[in-house]
Structure formats: C-alpha cells, structure tokens
Amino acid sequence: xxxxxxxxxxxxxxxxxxxxxxxxxxxxxxxxxxxxxxxxxxxxxxxxxxxxxxxxxxxxxxxxxxxxxxxxxxxxxxxxxxxxxxxxxxxxxxxxxxxxxxxxxxxxxxxxxxxxxxxxxxxxxxxxxxxxxxxxxxxxxxxxxxxxxxxxxxxxxxxxxxxxxxxxxxxxxxxxxxxxxxxxxxxxxxxxxxxxxxxxxxxxxxxxxxxxxxxxxxxxxxxxxxxxxxxxxxxxxxxxxxxxxxxxxxxxxxxxxxxxxxxxxxxxxxxxxxxxxxxxxxxxxxxxxxxxxxxxxxxxxxxxxxxxxxxxxxxxxxxxxxxxxxxxxxxxxxxxxxxxxxxxxxxxxxxxxxxxxxxxxxxxxxxxxxxxxxxxxxxxxxxxxxxxxxxxxxxxxxxxxxxxxxxxxxxxxxxxxxxxxxxxxxxxxxxxxxxxxxxxxxxxxxxxxxxxxxxxxxxxxxxxxxxxxxxxxxxxxxxxxxxxxxxxxxxxxxxxxxxxxxxxxxxxxxxxxxxxxxxxxxxxxxxxxxxxxxxxxxxxxxxxxxxxxxxxxxxxxxxxxxxxxxxxxxxxxxxxxxxxxxxxxxxxxxxxxxxxxxxxxxxxxxxxxxxxxxxxxxxxxxxxxxxxxxxxxxxxxxxxxxxxxxxxxxxxxxxxxxxxxxxxxxxxxxxxxxxxxxxxxxxxxxxxxxxxxxxxxxxxxxxxxxxxxxxxxxxxxxxxxxxxxxxxxxxxxxxxxxxxxxxxx
Numbered sequence: 001x002x003x004x005x006x007x008x009x010x011x012x013x014x015x016x017x018x019x020x021x022x023x024x025x026x027x028x029x030x031x032x033x034x035x036x037x038x039x040x041x042x043x044x045x046x047x048x049x050x051x052x053x054x055x056x057x058x059x060x061x062x063x064x065x066x067x068x069x070x071x072x073x074x075x076x077x078x079x080x081x082x083x084x085x086x087x088x089x090x091x092x093x094x095x096x097x098x099x100x101x102x103x104x105x106x107x108x109x110x111x112x113x114x115x116x117x118x119x120x121x122x123x124x125x126x127x128x129x130x131x132x133x134x135x136x137x138x139x140x141x142x143x144x145x146x147x148x149x150x151x152x153x154x155x156x157x158x159x160x161x162x163x164x165x166x167x168x169x170x171x172x173x174x175x176x177x178x179x180x181x182x183x184x185x186x187x188x189x190x191x192x193x194x195x196x197x198x199x200x201x202x203x204x205x206x207x208x209x210x211x212x213x214x215x216x217x218x219x220x221x222x223x224x225x226x227x228x229x230x231x232x233x234x235x236x237x238x239x240x241x242x243x244x245x246x247x248x249x250x251x252x253x254x255x256x257x258x259x260x261x262x263x264x265x266x267x268x269x270x271x272x273x274x275x276x277x278x279x280x281x282x283x284x285x286x287x288x289x290x291x292x293x294x295x296x297x298x299x300x301x302x303x304x305x306x307x308x309x310x311x312x313x314x315x316x317x318x319x320x321x322x323x324x325x326x327x328x329x330x331x332x333x334x335x336x337x338x339x340x341x342x343x344x345x346x347x348x349x350x351x352x353x354x355x356x357x358x359x360x361x362x363x364x365x366x367x368x369x370x371x372x373x374x375x376x377x378x379x380x381x382x383x384x385x386x387x388x389x390x391x392x393x394x395x396x397x398x399x400x401x402x403x404x405x406x407x408x409x410x411x412x413x414x415x416x417x418x419x420x421x422x423x424x425x426x427x428x429x430x431x432x433x434x435x436x437x438x439x440x441x442x443x444x445x446x447x448x449x450x451x452x453x454x455x456x457x458x459x460x461x462x463x464x465x466x467x468x469x470x471x472x473x474x475x476x477x478x479x480x481x482x483x484x485x486x487x488x489x490x491x492x493x494x495x496x497x498x499x500x501x502x503x504x505x506x507x508x509x510x511x512x513x514x515x516x517x518x519x520x521x522x523x524x525x526x527x528x529x530x531x532x533x534x535x536x537x538x539x540x541x542x543x544x545x546x547x548x549x550x551x552x553x554x555x556x557x558x559x560x561x562x563x564x565x566x567x568x569x570x571x572x573x574x575x576x577x578x579x580x581x582x583x584x585x586x587x588x589x590x591x592x593x594x595x596x597x598x599x600x601x602x603x604x605x606x607x608x609x610x611x612x613x614x615x616x617x618x619x620x621x622x623x624x625x626x627x628x629x630x631x632x633x634x635x636x637x638x639x640x641x642x643x644x645x646x647x648x649x650x651x652x653x654x655x656x657x658x659x660x661x662x663x664x665x666x667x668x669x670x671x672x673x674x675x676x677x678x679x680x681x682x683x684x685x686x687x688x689x690x691x692x693x694x695x696x697x698x699x700x701x702x703x704x705x706x707x708x709x710x711x712x713x714x715x716x717x718x719x720x721x722x723x724x725x726x727x728x729x730x731x732x733x734x735x736x737x738x739x740x741x742x743x744x745x
Contacts, residue, residue, distance in 0.1 A: 006037045006060070008106060009085030009171065013041035013075040014093035015068070016050045018500035020211055021093040025054040031102045032060065041079035044068035046496065047093060073189075076164075077182040080174060087119075088171045094211040095165045098124065104205035105168060116148045117173040117197035120157065121207035123166040128460045128503060129474070131209060137161055141202045148201040151194050155249030158256060162190035165208040169193060180239065188232040191253070195239055216482045217503035223274040226264055230281045233257040237289045251291045258286055262304055266320060276313050283311035348416055349437075352423030357443050362427035362713070365395040365434065367451065369413060371403055373606060374431045375449035375488060378514035382705035387713050393421050427713065433480040440483040447712055448481075448506070449488045449514070450498070452624025453696055456548075457651030459501030465651040478504065486712055488513065490627065491698040497653055509711060512704030512724065518609050519631040520702025522733035524742040530614045531736060534600060536574055538740045543569075543675070544615035546578040546608075547639075548623035550646065559621075559641055560668055566598040568672050576611055579603040616736050617680055619671070622646055626661050627696045632732050635681045636661040636689060639671050661692035694727060701725040 010032070012024060021042075028038055038061045042048040048065045055061045062082055066075055076090055087109055091097070101121075108119060122137050137160045144154055151157060160166070164186055173196075174181050180192040194200060233253070240250050261282035265275055286309050296302040307316040364380050366373040372380070372394055380392045394410040395418065404410060411418040413435075426444055428434060431451040440446060459477065462469040484506040489495040490513040498508065528538075536542050547559065558577075566575055577599060602611055612618070612628065617635040620626050622643075626636055638660045646652070657664050662685040665671035674680050703722045710716040734742065 004035070006035055006085035007109060008033070008036040008087045008089065008102075008168075009039060009080075009083035010036060010097075010102075011039045011041065011076065011079035011083060011088065011090045012093060012095075013043070013079045013090065014047070014072055015043040016047040016496075017094050017213065018217065018503050019496060020096075020500070021047055021050045022054050024091065024093060024096045025051060027096050027099075028102075029055065029058045029061075031097065031100070032058070033102055033106050034060075036060065036102065036106070037062070037083075037085055039079045039082050040064065041066055041075045043070045043075050043093075046492075071184065072186070073182050073184045077178070080171075080178075080182070083171055085171060087168050088174050089168045089207075090164045091208060092165070094213065096209040096211070098206050098209055101205060101207045105203065105207065108201070108203045108205070109168070112148065112201055113199070115199045116201045117170045118193050118200045119168040119203055120144070120160055120194075120200060121166050121168075121203045121205060123161065123163060123206055123208045123210050125210050125212050127212050128214065128463075128478075130463070137166070141204065144202045146202060146204075148199045150199055151197065151249050152246035154200075155246070155252040157194055157200060158191055158249060158252045162187040163208075163210060164190055165210050167193060168207075173197065183232075185228060185232040187229075188236060191236055192239060195236070195243055195245055195249075214478070214503050216478070216505055218505060220505060223270045226268070226270065226274070226278055227281060229264065230257075230261060230278070230285050233261075234285050234289070247291060250289075251294060254286075254289055254291055254294065257289070258282075258305055258308060259301075261285075262308060265316070279308070279313045279316065280311055283308050346419055349419040349423055352420045353439055353441065355424060357426045357441060358424045359426045360390050361421070361425045362390050362392050362429060363395060363421055363425040364392050365430045365432075368432055369395050369397045369400065371396055371400045371606070372405060372408060374451050375514045376429050376431055377607070378517060378705045379429060379447075379449065379708055382514065382709045383713060386706065386709050390427070390713060393425070395422075433477075434483075436476050436480055438483075445485045445712060446483045447486045447488070447708075448484045449708075450494070453490055453494050453627035454497045454501070455622055455624065455627075455652055455654070455656060456646075457501070457653065458497065460503065461497075461501045461653075462651060465649065467649040478502075481506075488704075488708060490516070490700055490704075491696050493653075493696060509708060510699050511707035511711070511721070512699035512701060513628065514705035514708055515607075515609060516628050516631050516697075516700040517702045517705050519612070519628070519700070519733055520730060522613050524734045524739035527613050527734060527736055527739035530610045531739075534576065534602070534605075534611075534614055536600075536614060536736075539572070541569075541573045541617075542576055542615050542736065543573060543617050543619055544576045544578065544602075544611055544629075545619045546611075546623050546625045547621045550642075550650075559639070560671075562599055565668065565672060565675075568676055569598075571598070573598070573675075575599045576602045576615060578605070578608070578611060613733055614736065619675075622650075622652075622656060628700075630661055630689060630693045631697050631700050632735075633689065633693065634735060635685055636692075637671065637674055637680050637685075638662065638664045640664055641666055641668075659692070661689050663688075697727070699724050701730050 010028060012028070025040070032038055040051045040055065040061070041064045042051045043066045051063050055063065064078055064082065066078060072092065080088060080090065120141060122141055124131060125136065140156060140160050144157060167190060169181065177196050180196060181189050183189040183192065236253060237250070240253065265279055270278060296305040303319065304316065307319065362383065364376045366376045383390055383392060392409065394408055395413060396404060396410050398412050401410070401412065411421050422438055427447065428444065429447045429449065431449045457465055460474060462472065463474065481502045481504045484504060486509050487498055487506050488509045488511065489498065495508045495510055531542065562575060562577065575598060605611060608625065612632060617637065618626065618629045619637045619639055621639050629636060638656060640657055643657055663674050663679060665674055679685065701724050707721045710721055711718065
C-alpha cells in the first residue's frame with residue numbers, strides 16, 4: 001500500500017534557548033493535522049531531550065539530533081532535507097505556532113494553484129513581558145489580498161517583515177533554490193524566496209508568535225559583523241538583477257537598504273571606527289544600486305539619504321546630534337527639569353568611580369547584607385587559601401555588624417567607605433543582587449552565586465504569578481541581571497531554569513554550590529561537635545524541620561503540632577525546628593515547647609549546613625534545603641500539606657509530589673506514621689533519594705569552591721579545572737550514627 005504524501009512538513013530547528021522549545025512543540029503537537037508531519041532538528045543534547053519528552057507519543061514526528069553549536073542555517077537545511085510534504089514551514093525553536101494556524105494554513109494551501117511557491121502570513125512578536133499585538137504586517141497583506149501574484153506586480157511585499165516563520169514554501173521550490181533559501185542570513189533567505197517565487201499568495205491568518213529575545217541574553221556579536229547586513233542587501237540586489245526583477249521591487253529594496261543601514265549607524269552604538277567603515281560601505285552600496293531616476297524622500301530622511309550617498313559621515317553625525325539635541329530640549333520643556341532622568345548617584349560614589357579599579361579587592365555579600373554566609377562565604381574561605389593576595393570585604397547591615405566573626409573586614413551601606421569599596425572593587429560576589437545603583441564598571445567581574453536550586457518559579461517566570469511577584473519591578477531586575485558575568489549552578493536543572501528566568505548574557509559555571517562542599521569534607525569529629533553545640537546527646541535521633549516561606553503568609557505560622565509530634569516520636573528524638581529567615585523579626589511560637597528538651601528552635605542558628613550535618617533526617621516542604629541535604633544521602637521526608645495552594649500561588653518548575661526525594665506526607669498523621677514506623681528510611685525512600693540526588697546534586701562533589709575560585713579569580717580555563725566526580729566516586733560526611741560509632745571506637 002502506497003503511503004500518502006503529507007501536505008505539509010513543519011520543521012523546528014535549533015537549540016533549546018531559554019526553555020522555549022517545549023512550548024513550541026506542545027503548541028504544534030496540539031494542532032498537527034493528520035496530513036502533516038513534524039521534523040525537529042534539535043541542536044545539542046538539551047534540545048534532543050526536550051524534544052523527546054514533549055513529542056513522546058505524538059505521531060508523524062521525526063527527531064534529528066545535531067551537535068551543539070550547529071549553525072541555524074545548517075540545522076534548518078538538515079530538517080528540510082527530511083521533509084516529504086508538498087509544503088514546508090520552518091520555525092526556530094524559539095517560535096510558536098499561533099492557535100489555529102495549522103488548520104487555517106492547511107485550508108489555504110488546498111486552494112492554491114501549482115504555480116504558487118510562497119505563502120505569506122502575519123505574525124506577532126512576544127517578549128519576556130508577554131505576547132505582543134498582532135498586525136505588524138496586516139495592512140500590507142490586506143492590500144495584497146487573496147489573489148496570488150508575482151513579486152513584479154506587488155513589490156511592497158518586500159516590506160513584509162523578513163522572517164522565515166511568516167512564510168511557507170513549496171518544498172520542491174525550496175530544494176530547487178536551496179543555495180539561497182538556506183542562506184546563513186535569514187533576512188536574505190526570506191526575501192530571496194519572494195524574488196525567486198513564480199507566484200506569491202497571502203493568508204489573512206497570523207501564523208507564528210516570534211519570540212524576541214533580549215539582546216543582553218544573546219552571545220555578544222563583534223561589531224564588524226554588521227558589515228554582513230550590507231553584503232546581504234547587495235547580494236539581494238544582484239539576485240534581482242540576475243532574475244530580471246522589475247524596477248518597482250528593486251526600488252523598494254533600495255529604500256529598505258538605505259533606511260536600515262542608516263538605522264544601524266544611528267541606534268546601535270557601534271565603535272566609531274566600525275561605524276565610519278560601515279557608513280562608507282553603505283554609501284558605496286547606495287550609489288552602486290541607486291535606481292535610475294530615484295528620488296530621495298522629503299524632510300530629514302531625505303537629508304540623511306543625501307549625506308549617505310556623499311559618504312559624509314562627519315556631517316551625518318553632526319546632523320544626528322543636532323536632531324537629538326532638539327528632541328532632548330523639547331522633552332525637557334515637557335517634563336520639567338526636576339523630572340528628567342533618574343537621580344544621580346551619590347557624589348562621592350561618582351568620584352570614586354573615576355579612580356582605578358583595585359585588582360586585589362573583592363566585595364562579598366549574602367542574603368541582602370545579612371552577614372558571612374552561603375556560597376559567598378565558602379568562596380571567600382577558598383579564596384583565602386588559593387588567592388590570598390585578593391582582599392575580601394563584606395557588605396553587612398548595621399544590625400549584623402556585632403554578629404560578624406572577629407577580624408572580618410566589612411563596610412556598611414550608606415557610608416563613605418562603602419561607596420569607595422563598591423566603586424573600586426574588581427570583584428563583586430553576591431547570592432542575591434546588588435542594589436540597582438551599583439555601577440558595572442568595565443573590567444569589574446560580577447559573580448552571582450544564587451542561594452538555592454529552584455523548585456519555585458523565579459525571575460521572569462513569576463510574571464504569571466502576581467501573588468509571588470507583587471511589587472517586583474522586572475525591568476529593574478533585568479538591569480541588575482545584565483551586570484552578571486558568571487552564574488553558579490549546582491545542576492543542569494538550575495542552569496536551564498536560570499536561562500529563561502534571568503535571560504542575559506552571562507557564563508554559567510556548572511561547578512556545584514560551594515556551600516555544599518562541607519557535606520563531602522566534614523569528618524566524624526565535625527558531626528559530633530555540631531551535635532554537642534546543639535545539646536543532642538549521643539544516640540538520640542535528630543530530625544531537622546526546615547519549611548520555606550509562603551508568599552501568601554505575612555508571618556511564619558507553624559503547620560505542625562510540634563508538641564503532639566514530639567510526644568509520638570518519644571524521648572529518643574529531638575526536633576530541630578528552623579523558621580525561614582524572612583520571618584526573622586517575628587516572635588518564635590516555639591518558646592514554650594523548647595523547655596521540654598525535645599524541641600530546639602534553631603531559626604537563628606548559622607550556618608544551616610551545620611544543622612544538616614547534625615540531623616539524621618530532614619523534614620521540609622518546598623524549601624531548597626532539600627536539594628543541598630540530598631548530598632548527604634540521608635533520608636528526606638516532604639510535608640506537602642498545602643502543595644496545590646503553593647504551586648498555584650508561587651508557581652513551580654516540577655511536581656514535587658510525583659518526583660520527591662523520599663516519602664511525601666499530606667497530613668500530620670501521615671507524617672507521624674512515616675516517622676514512627678521507620679518508613680522514613682526504607683528501601684522505597686532510598687530509591688527516590690537516589691534518583692533525586694542524580695538529578696539535583698549533579699555538580700556537587702566537594703570541590704565547587706575551588707573550581708569557582710580558579711575560574712573567576714585566577715582566570716584558569718574551564719578544561720584545567722578539577723573535573724566533577726561521578727556520584728559513585730564521592731565521599732560524604734558520616735551520619736550521626738556513624739560519627740558516634742567512630743567516637744567510641
């Protein structure tokens with residue numbers, strides 16, 4: 001039996017950038033017609049795994065795996081080569097088909113004659129803020145109408161946004177002109193399709209949501225690459241000449257070339273030498289391809305065009321400055337002097353910014369200036385060992401000063417010395433963001449260490465969860481994120497989540513969390529010492545209960561009846577209860593219970609890593625402590641009594657109840673049953689923990705701080721760093737039971 005040829009082949013190609021491939025494939029799978037096929041040219045293992053997960057069970061799909069770094073045009077061509085449909089629609093992994101697009105497109109394609117080679121549709125552009133408005137090209141397409149025509153009869157089709165996502169090509173046509181249609185420059189390929197097509201048709205249905213990525217989230221492109229824009233336009237002009245395109249479309253392309261090249265000079269902030277050379281090349285192209293009898297537009301644009309044709313770069317810059325000055329004056333008159341621009345930074349800070357950077361000065365802060373803690377503390381300790389010439393200075397609040405370890409060099413925000421240190425430090429390290437007023441100086445390195453593995457939605461991913469993001473200025477957040485040079489990650493999950501939660505161009509350090517090194521380096525004596533400080537007698541079982549913050553609660557309200565739980569667990573068990581630091585100012589509800597000796601309020605105890613070492617098991621809800629504690633390979637019980645509420649209000653990246661690190665309790669009775677029967681450390685619990693550790697303790701092997709210091713502060717290349725040990729080769733701190741046995745040996 002002969003298999004029917006598909007009417008449409010949809011090709012999705014590229015890497016999984018900022019987690020956008022999954023939504024693209026879900027949208028396609030949900031509306032793929034029976035006479036259509038889907039081909040995914042996945043670049044890199046992450047895209048391959050994402051495609052495999054989202055396309056599981058979806059019929060008529062083909063998955064191609066291409067090496068990481070494969071160029072977009074190469075990936076697009078690889079997917080197109082596998083296409084068997086009559087028509088071909090290519091989308092990048094960041095695009096998304098709009099609802100109903102495939103059905104509308106399928107209907108339109110069935111109406112077309114065999115001479116139509118290209119179908120044009122509208123699109124929408126979305127950003128991290130959300131979907132944009134449609135209608136970018138609605139007017140042009142409406143004027144074009146439903147009657148198919150060649151480009152010679154409607155040259156203004158060249159003004160339709162030059163994307164591959166808003167045009168569908170006849171597959172035979174694509175293969176015939178593959179050299180042009182798989183060009184590395186997508187603008188060239190999109191417009192070449194119109195030049196080469198026998199006839200072009202339109203559809204009134206918008207086809208794709210084209211995600212516009214933040215420029216700051218993309219790899220930096222050498223300024224000289226902008227010369228390629230002029231080359232692409234000149235190649236299009238040459239193609240039109242060879243193809244015998246009529247004068248009207250050629251004049252349209254000429255106007256587009258002049259407008260876009262002048263826009264590059266005006267708005268892209270190119271280095272002067274590059275801008276001058278770009279202008280010279282654009283001038284030569286403007287003269288070379290100017291249509292006979294072509295007239296410049298009136299007004300300022302006409303003046304700009306004249307200066308371009310004369311290659312008068314200096315005069316063009318002067319004209320541009322004059323225009324900007326007039327606009328600025330009008331704006332000042334409208335807004336008033338007191339409202340123009342943001343407030344200037346402190347004068348002393350401004351003066352300090354003009355002094356040279358101190359290459360041996362590093363500023364550290366943690367948890368909004370709460371003291372020496374977390375990943376920054378672990379990095380600072382390793383820095384003293386490997387790079388003692390670099391001087392660490394901690395930023396701490398006035399209230400935290402008395403709690404600092406003796407001899408800690410520090411500054412307090414708002415002081416003259418703080419301004420000097422912040423301005424001159426070559427390294428700035430934080431597990432949250434520094435204030436927005438902190439200037440990112442050329443040559444300074446900002447290291448973002450984070451302070452947990454994300455279960456809950458973070459950054460831009462909170463936009464759809466107003467309870468969690470109340471009062472959060474996302475633009476200000478992104479301006480702070482743009483200062484990061486490095487982002488520390490403990491696992492691939494975090495690396496991927498940070499990519500779309502904080503889209504900017506920083507280097508991900510997949511080195512592990514430095515604060516977790518202690519879990520691989522602590523000795524039996526260390527474990528016994530911590531338990532002694534906490535008053536835990538040898539042989540007693542210690543359970544650490546560490547819940548997280550709820551965005552819908554103003555203060556910490558215990559979700560357990562600790563007295564009842566302690567009574568059921570018996571004299572041999574002590575509960576270490578740690579409230580979230582967000583509630584540090586609230587009175588503890590545990591004061592009365594602590595007198596029994598079965599409950600210890602450790603909310604103010606630091607560092608939390610010592611509490612983890614002291615505990616035989618962890619009880620938590622959705623706190624990121626579970627990811628760190630899993631390094632110890634000790635039992636974890638999840639108390640998820642309000643999971644649905646938390647997941648809805650805060651937003652989560654995965655379902656903890658189906659992918660937990662151990663047993664899950666939904667009520668106190670269930671939790672008590674798990675703890676008193678020994679189920680908390682049974683075989684089922686161990687199997688869940690093993691899977692959890694492999695996923696979330698991926699890079700934590702005890703040498704994370706060393707890798708970070710060598711990479712960031714000593715400038716050692718990635719390949720020279722100590723490799724991450726596989727899970728089976730790691731040594732973890734002994735359990736309290738093992739530590740006690742070792743102490744009596």
